[in-house]
Amino acid sequence: MTDTTDTTDPRRARLYEELSAESRRYHAAYVLFNQAVADHLGLHPTDVQALSLLTVEPEPLTVRQIADLTGLTTGSATRLVDRLERGGYVDRTPDPGDRRRVLVTPVPERVARVTAVWDELGRTWRTLLDDHSEDELRAITRHMRRANALSRTQIERLRSLPKPD
Amino acid sequence: MTDTTDTTDPRRARLYEELSAESRRYHAAYVLFNQAVADHLGLHPTDVQALSLLTVEPEPLTVRQIADLTGLTTGSATRLVDRLERGGYVDRTPDPGDRRRVLVTPVPERVARVTAVWDELGRTWRTLLDDHSEDELRAITRHMRRANALSRTQIERLRSLPKPD
DNA sequence: CATAGATTGCTGCGTCGCGCAGTGATTTCT
DNA sequence: AGAAATCACTGCGCGACGCAGCAATCTATG
Structure with missing residues (x-):
C-alpha cells in the first residue's frame, strides 16, 4: 500500500521505537557475552574484543590501528599487545616498509581456542539465521554496515562539540 | 526460487559470513560511540550503559538487577549507583514491598541531557531506517530479539563449561 | 642534501573502576 | 521461632587505563 516512506506513519514510528529498544538490549547482551567469553578464557574483555577485530581483517594490524579500533591510547594498546603476546595469541613483527611500525599477527593455533568458542555459538546462530x-x-547486514x-x-561530531559541563 | 532453506547453499553461506563480520564491526562501533558519549558527558562508559538500560525499562530497577544487566558484582553496582546519584542522574528509593531492596529511578530532567545526545543521533538514524x-x-528487530x-x-553454557586453563 | 617536524611504539606514574570477601538488615523457608 | 537465603553496602588490593615524555624513524621544506 504505502510505496513511499511516510515518516509520520504511527505504525512505522512504533517499529522504530521497538528497534531502538531492542538494539540497546542487543548490545548489552553482546557485552555480557563478550565478558563471559573473556572469563571463560581467563582474558580481559578488551583483549577478546581486540582478538575479534584482529581476526576479522585479513592483513595484520599495527599497534596504532588496534588503538584506533578499540578506542584506547597507543600506550594502553601496547600493554594490550603485551598481554596477548605473553599469552601466545599474537606475534610482533617489525614492518619491513616502515621500521617504526610493529605488525601484530594472530597465532592461528592459539587463536583457534578462542574461535572454537565462537564457532560453537556460530552453530546455534545458524539455526537462528536459517529462517x-x-x-x-x-537487509540486516546492510543496516549494520x-x-x-x-x-x-557521529563520533566525530561529538568530539567537535563543546562539553556540557 | 529456493523456497526451503538450504544450509549448504554457498551463496547463503557467504551471506552468513558477511553478516558475522559486519556484526563484529557493528559492535565495535557501538562501543566506540558509547565511549564518545561518555567522554562528552564526563561519565564512564559503564555509567552511560547503565543509564541506557535504566531508561529502556519503564519501571525502576533494583541494584541487583543493574548488576545482573551490566555484568558487575553487586558491590560495583553500588558504586555505580553512587556515581550516578552524585551526578544527579538517578534517585535511590527504598522498596516499600521489600525493605532490603533499593529502587533506582532515573531523574528525567538530568537524564534528558543524555537522551539529547541520543536523540540527535536518532534523527540521523531515521534517515538510515527510512529506506x-x-x-x-x-526482520532486523526480530533478529536482534x-x-x-x-x-x-550461551552465557549459561559458557559458565557451566570447564575453563581450558 | 640537511634539518625541522610529524608519526610510531614504548615506558614510568598516578588514578580509579572493579572483583572479592565480609557485614548487618530483612525476607523466606522449615 | 530459628535457620538459611537474599539484598545492598563497605574496606581492601589489583590492574587496566590515560597522560606525558621518550627514542627511533619517516616525511616535508629550504
Whole structure:
C-alpha cells in the first residue's frame, strides 16, 4: 500500500521505537557475552574484543590501528599487545616498509581456542539465521554496515562539540 | 526460487559470513560511540550503559538487577549507583514491598541531557531506517530479539563449561 | 642534501573502576 | 521461632587505563 516512506506513519514510528529498544538490549547482551567469553578464557574483555577485530581483517594490524579500533591510547594498546603476546595469541613483527611500525599477527593455533568458542555459538546462530530469507539477511547486514559508518561520523561530531559541563 | 532453506547453499553461506563480520564491526562501533558519549558527558562508559538500560525499562530497577544487566558484582553496582546519584542522574528509593531492596529511578530532567545526545543521533538514524521497508525493519528487530535471547543461554553454557586453563 | 617536524611504539606514574570477601538488615523457608 | 537465603553496602588490593615524555624513524621544506 504505502510505496513511499511516510515518516509520520504511527505504525512505522512504533517499529522504530521497538528497534531502538531492542538494539540497546542487543548490545548489552553482546557485552555480557563478550565478558563471559573473556572469563571463560581467563582474558580481559578488551583483549577478546581486540582478538575479534584482529581476526576479522585479513592483513595484520599495527599497534596504532588496534588503538584506533578499540578506542584506547597507543600506550594502553601496547600493554594490550603485551598481554596477548605473553599469552601466545599474537606475534610482533617489525614492518619491513616502515621500521617504526610493529605488525601484530594472530597465532592461528592459539587463536583457534578462542574461535572454537565462537564457532560453537556460530552453530546455534545458524539455526537462528536459517529462517531468515536471503533478502532479510541482506537487509540486516546492510543496516549494520550503514549504522557502522554512521556512528563513525557521529563520533566525530561529538568530539567537535563543546562539553556540557 | 529456493523456497526451503538450504544450509549448504554457498551463496547463503557467504551471506552468513558477511553478516558475522559486519556484526563484529557493528559492535565495535557501538562501543566506540558509547565511549564518545561518555567522554562528552564526563561519565564512564559503564555509567552511560547503565543509564541506557535504566531508561529502556519503564519501571525502576533494583541494584541487583543493574548488576545482573551490566555484568558487575553487586558491590560495583553500588558504586555505580553512587556515581550516578552524585551526578544527579538517578534517585535511590527504598522498596516499600521489600525493605532490603533499593529502587533506582532515573531523574528525567538530568537524564534528558543524555537522551539529547541520543536523540540527535536518532534523527540521523531515521534517515538510515527510512529506506528500509516495514518487513525489513521487523526482520532486523526480530533478529536482534532472538540473538539477545540466544546469547543468554550461551552465557549459561559458557559458565557451566570447564575453563581450558 | 640537511634539518625541522610529524608519526610510531614504548615506558614510568598516578588514578580509579572493579572483583572479592565480609557485614548487618530483612525476607523466606522449615 | 530459628535457620538459611537474599539484598545492598563497605574496606581492601589489583590492574587496566590515560597522560606525558621518550627514542627511533619517516616525511616535508629550504
